[in-house]
Amino acid sequence: MPAVAEVLSVASRPDPRGCDLPACPVCADSMVAAEASAYLNDHVISYLWTCDTCGYGFVTKHSVKRFACN
16 A cells, blocks of 8 residues: 655645646656645645556645735
8 A cells, every 4th residue: 555645835836737746756757647636725725646657645735825816
């Protein structure tokens, strides 16, 4: 069974999807898409990542700032 770790980050750019994609902490393979995501509250999104190469799984949490709509 893969281990699960939790990482908390703060997105400072308006589009965090195009940057800061994680690499597997076990085998260093790059990851392109999260397996699942969930809104924890209005400002925090959680992503479940599973490495296709070694099977290691972990969760990241991202705090996002609200942007004013014009």
